[in-house]
Amino acid sequence: MSLLEIAKSGLLASQTALGITSHNVANANTAGYSRQRVRPEAFSGYGDGQGWGVLVQDISRVTDYYLTAQVWDSTSYSSSKKVTYQYLDGLDRVLGSESSSISQGINAFFGEISAASADPASIAYRQETLSSADLLAQRFNALNEYIESQSRLAGLQAEQSISEANTLIERIASYNKNIIAGGQITAGELLDQRDQAITQLAEYIGITVLEQGDGGYNVYLQSGQPLVMGDGQYNTLGVRQSLQDPAHLDFLLDNGTAQTVFKSDPGGSIGALLGYQTEVLSRASNELGRVSLILADQVNQTLSGGADMAGFSGAPDNHLFADINWLEDASRIEPVTGNAILGVDVTDMTALQDVAHYELRIVSATNYEIHAIDNAGSSSLVTSGTNLADLQTGVSFNGLNLKHHTESALGGTLQNGDVYRINFPIAGSPAASRVVEEVNSGNSQVMVVINDSKQLTISDYNLHVSGGLYTITRQTDGTSWSGAVADLDSGVSIDGFTVAVRGSTLANGDQFVLQPTRQGAGLIRMTMKDPRSLAFAAVDPAGAPPPGDNTNLEKLLALQSEQLIQGNSTLMEGFIQTVGYVGVLTAQAKVESETSISLLEKATLAKDSVSAVNLDEEAVNLIRFQQSYDANARVITVSQNLFDTLLAMF
Template identity: 25%
Template sequence: MIRTADLLSIARSGVEASNQLLSTTGNNIANVNTEGYVRERTSFVAELTGGVGQFTTERVMNTFAQNQLRRDTTNLAEHEAFWSKTAVLDNVFGSEANSVSSSMSRFFASLQTANDDPTNMSARQLVLGDADSMIKQMGTISTFLTDKAREINFEFQASLNKVNSLVESIASFNDSIRIAQANNRNDEPGALMNQRDSAILELSSLVSIETRNSSNGDGSVMINLTSGESLVMQDGTFSVLNVNNSADLNYKSLQLTSNGKPTSLNIAETELGGTIGGLFRYRDEVLEPSRRELGQIALAVTEAVNTQNRAGMDYDQQLGGEIFTRPISVALGYPENTDSTSVVNGRISKGGASEITSADYQIEIHAVNAGVPPTIDATVSLLNLDGSVVKDADGNEIKQLYAGANALTAQSGTFNEVIGGLELEFSKGTGYSVDDTFLLQPTKDVADKIEVFTTRPEDLALASPIRIEAGDDNLGGAELASTSVTNTFVENPPVDPRSSGFDGAGGIHAPGSAPGGGVGAPASVRFTSSTDYEVLDSAGTLITTVTGILSLDNLLTQAAGTPGWPAAFNAPTMNDYPGYDFSLKGEPKAGDTFSIGYNGNGLNDNRNGLIMANLQNENGMQLNNAGSGDPVSFHEAYANIVGDIGQKAANADVAVKAGEALKLQSKDWFDSVSGVSLDEEAANLVRFQQSYAAAARLLNTAQEMFDTILSMVR
């Protein structure tokens, strides 16, 4: 092809091209220390007529390396946020000074000391002191966890504000880049793109994102969360993250709202990634479970002690009462409820220590039935932290419908026992509406609400309230092996199904006072042979006859299974009557008798105190929400909290170190492509200076030739 360009235009284009190359190189060198700067490269096309044509300056970018850096930034930020928070809890729970297990051990040890001399008031007072210390230790950690929950909510809000600010900035950069690129198709707005990429990288440290270049080639970028929701869209609109919640105002969840469309989407926190994802993971996997498990231990320990103290006789020779309070938790109403002032209260049921779990409870009302008192049909479900219903070992949801004959009484002061070791009070009577739903969190913040109920050391019921005495004329070798008291609830007359055989006045039910109004509570056992015996009341009236026994264990329980046992003593009339029993060892003979009476003046008795002190060694509480595993002791349950947090902290530490290595590797990869190398730029500078000098020399030659031609024609 014949070139028509003259030497002067070729030289001029060469000078201009070299000048542009020098300018690009100088810009790279000047920005070597600028954070987020991507080195630029200028390329040219040759003119068909000769010389250098149009130039294009663009950033040197490896999209794969950039995306990998963003992913590794997200991954590291998530692990760092999770680890930094979890490590704090690990230090608190792992510290001996904060150990709840140690405070429990001191309490039960002081109980054992009091058992050595039940009449020693100083030893009894020490038990109450150690009880108060144990509760305060649990309360201190509970308050600390509550403060951490409040603190993380502030962090959520601050991080979300930062995300929204970055999303808005990226959308604004898109608009500026779109305009700049439309005005100059051959020159990328590198500074704007660098600022946008820096904002995107910062955004990737907060949440996990994916980016796509606009399909129309205008230089804009679309951003989605990894879970698919759009943050920055092609039409210029963008979405912002808002804090949303249901019943629990302190348990934040996320919602995505578009500025261009009236839509809102709930976001799954488990898929967020980044710092915010790490904070949500810490809250859901460490903080909130720890709060509830600590509360579960506090409720289980105190109610187990209360239950056993109620089964004993105190120093005043009265049936034992409660040592610790049973705090009432107020259920949270859902926003859709008809009346926002409706309240449902809950507390651990008496004897519910072995049933209470760390789950939340949801109460759904299906019907409000008029009556005196009114009743409520409702479903009670155990919930996981994410709001799903807890499932048992067989995969069945743990929920219970209470309706018809099992409907729940709705009146102030009346608590209804439901599943999971809980009691519910519907204090507003008929003031509830169908489809009202409530969320009860009985273990969440309860550990700092429990108090020592009594200040009197005399209230410690170390003695058993019953005494078994062998007849003076007994000829056999049978003797008392053990006694047991499972119920001391007093009601005269005994109408409540919870009633026991104790009359509350230092005795047991006499004839006419027991359920059914006939015979009295069992007061003696008389053997008619080594395998047969009769059960009589305090007046000597025969209650029932038992024949052909194979063991001497729990004689009254065996009697309750005979046809002669009064129907009024059994369910559904009575749940656990008379509430006491005893076992023998040896071999009785016909005519041997064993009398059952109230343990008056039994001040030196420590039978109930020994059982109470041994509670720490019993497997008396659940370890999981479903209550489907083997029960564990209080110490094992606390050790499980400490071990679980420690393991998560250790795993997070390893993950942080691995994430740092991966990010460093991806950063090196990205910098090897897009970073400024002074050595390379210096070499380019020499090369472009030479090309500039050569082009300038060519321009000078063209000038000399032109001058020579002019001088020839003069």
Template identity: 30%
Template sequence: MGDMLGNALSALVANQRALATTSHNIANADTEGYSRQKVDFATRIPQQLGGITLGSGVSISSVSRVYDNFTAGQLRSAQAAYSAVETSYQMAAQLDNGLADPDLGLGAALSRFYNSVQDVADDPSSITSRQLLLAEAQGLGDRFADMSAQLDALSREVNVRISTSVSDINDLATQIADINRLITTADGASGNTANDLLDQRDQALLSLNELIGVTSVEQKDGSVSVFVGNGEALVLGDSTVKMSAISNAFEPDRLEIAMTTGSRQAIVSDSISGGSLGGSLDFRDGVLNETRNELGRISLAVASSMNSQNRAGVDLRGDQGGDIFSVPDPVAYRSSNNVSAAQLSVEISDLSQVTGDNILMRFDGSNWSFFNEATGAAVTGVSGSGSVADPFQLNGMEFSLDSAAATGDQFVLRPTEGASAGIKVILTDPAGIAAAAATRSISSGSNIGTAKISETDVVDSSDPNLLDDVDIEFLTATTYQINGSGSFTYTSGEELSINGNSVVITGTPVAGDHFLIGANTNAVGDNRNALKLAGTESSKLLNNGATSVLDAVNGLVGDIAVATRSAQINLQSQENLLSQTQARQENYSGVNLDEEAANLLKFQQAYQAAAQATSIANELFQTLIGAFR
């Protein structure tokens, strides 16, 4: 009887605990991050009676989570990747919508501007056309400024995301460390696994991966260590390493991520990936920076080419043209950690060679090293010593230091970053538009040869002798002199460059033939320079003469559209992957109410059977006692 009663009582206790576990599952069926728990039964140590072994009933060996480490790891990775792509797509879509708008986008503004230039070429004496050109120039400048402001707004949004994410990451890290402490305490006290605490920690790790991609390593005491970036510790047991958002050493308005341990602070922005924070940094350091630099390069090409060409003509008053736009200088930043007071100045010497890449330069005490700021790759081909008399020269830029640098000094060159915000219209008088060419050429009426001279082409508007009269007199059919001096060999079709003007003489001259070059006076109806102003849209001004302004704008709009579309496709892909991984984990670890209902009925019946066995054992025992009365 005793054996029967003991077996029955053990079954009662075991099934009671199984019922409690099942009810716990049912209660948490909708709890986010909850993993179904199951009771593991084990037979008790049997009794040995003579040559007979009798069972001693049942016990609960453990209450464990239905959990798969591999699936949980996949879910965290998928969550980090999805959050990163989602953030990148959201911000890229904002940029794409603003830049590619058919009515308000950059392409539309440029098209209206160059159309107004063509209108002046069609009627160079029209004040109305000239006023419209200045209005469209102002509109174009405003559009560049608006686009720059939009990029600045996205930069500020990234800063807000960084600050918010860092705060949330620190909170989650503290939460994980606290749960680690509770888990190690519970495991040490009872030797059993704290299932609900493990679920809470897994959910915190999943939330952490929404913000930043992390790796976690479980320790022997049941705690987990959490690492970010290239292995920087965030959580170690029940302690955390503080993450902070600090100002960039070169730009105070640009935030970076740092890890602080004691007095040591390490910047880890470049190594962070995954999560919404990684997506924000990737967008800022990739698409946003590239767009800002290319937009600045386009604005410089437009303004510089229009200024240069306007100076090559004469306006309605007969004066040589001036600048239409102000052109800002390239931006150079010194590190706040620099020891010396040296400042860096930069000028663009050849816009066609300017790539828009940002250059980091570092001094080791003896030599300067140059790197691509975005990729970290070493940059070669830099000439010059960096002094004012012998500036560094690279990619169409000249840059120099005003004083000696100290070991460890660093500077960053951003040649086109701020250009789009700095382009302003400075010409206010519509008569100042130089539609006419500055010079003209004529053939003497007394010429008897068949030679002809082309119209002048101003190739150097800064030449001080540009408007001086030039007399080309042929000495023979094959030689000529200029202003009565020299003797030069004539070749039909050969370009002649004189005082900043270029002309071509073709045909067969005879001795005594004269060709004249001089100022283009009374040229109200001349549109030669206006045509060249309009032609700057398609002139190959960039990428060493391979790309026009129109090409660059189309390329920029296309690149952003491709980046946005790519991010959208990646988002859909990552969303599907995340959904599949969530479903796989839910199928494995989630609570199935139908299954729990079946378990509830099973354990209830087992409990009732055990109770019945207990009752029968008691009746038998009472019968046995009664037999001895």
């Protein structure tokens, strides 16, 4: 080859190298850009032993797949830990805040009771007790609302993240198709864009990436399910309301024809959000709910055993807090006509009927009738009697017991023509709302009625029917109870609550989730309207107790120091355990978040040390390639001079 052609090849190679170097400099601050290099190769000619110049073999990215994969892994881990810490930090601050602390509320409540012991008949002290009880209930409600709002926010963020992840999945699949179609001449920028899209995807979920021989990437969930195939096919992600807990979301993989639910942690921010919902918030809700249920139940039980200022004992107005299982006592009886004090309680929850309401009708000076009123307004006789005094000891019907309270003359008497509406809805009651239906093949209604609040755990439970047997499994430790499914029709008691079925007997395959304490903190309410109804005194068979009697008040005050939670902890200690649990998780999450950020920075630095543009190095390359270009240009000049000299010889 002539000297001119050799110099020309060198000139073009140097020009290409200068162009690539300039391209590197221009993209020094472009996110995800990998520096490129020209790979020259000597052209040995056609076997005549002479050099024929230089060829640019290819232009390639400078990358290390292992270091890039480390960045993807570190990105998923860091994103997960940062999101977890952000949510935990907020929850920890609220639980520890003096303005929302349950500990402060409990102290204030029992402090007012203690103050009232000096003068139990003081209306002012009694009113302060009601006010502190109301504020305590509001603290429970506020914390429960914050936990629920965190769950809703985590769900919305997960849905948004999945939408963005699906966009990235589709984009990666498109890059794959273009890269495979381009073969060996695929632009480095396209490869960078694909790597950058995978890095962004790794923020949302944990992934594994395998490079194929044709240049395509197969992208998998960290549990092994395929997301993107090298040929351009891909699956998408999704969420749906969990069948086991409507407040939570299930993670889905959608292949276009079917959706598969995955219980394993998907990693990244999405995995952190869903895990925070199901693990942290569920336990915090259950622990807070347990404390509120025990408080309301034990206070109400204690007050029911005493006498109020009028001498009433166990009357509907004697309950300070709403009933933990059913409609609040004071709302169960509505006088249409009449002024008697009536109360209604549950004697057999399996016999309860879903009716619009009942009516007690006094039809003569001695006779009464109880009618059931359906949703259409039709009336049917349930039971009747010929002695009104029966109502003073209690009349039972359809699982209920109706009692006329005559402990005090203030209670009024039953008169001919009186009508009282009896409200006792089943649907929507706390007992019914503690059950989540996964599979219910019949018209069965499962209820969870708390009968010994002091034995409650913080666990949810799975109820499953198979082979004519029921199995109830405690989720926290796997402890289970089994028996004939028909036993549930009359009620089965475990861990301080009773599981009972109304309607048809459960069928094989039916599944339910039982949540005895989940909604406790959200439902607690102070319902007493009259401070005179506080039953601070002991029951006096002779009538109203003496004004200074604080016998039952002392029992109420003793609840503060009694180990009411499974015989191991006081109410205060129960809440402190919740605060401690969240505090430990928050401190751990903070350390893990800081560590994950450091690991990501190190992984990124390691990758950038190979792939990122070094401006000092590029400056040296510019000088080197410019010198090469000038030298090759000089060779062309020499070649031209030689040619001119040759022409001058003729």
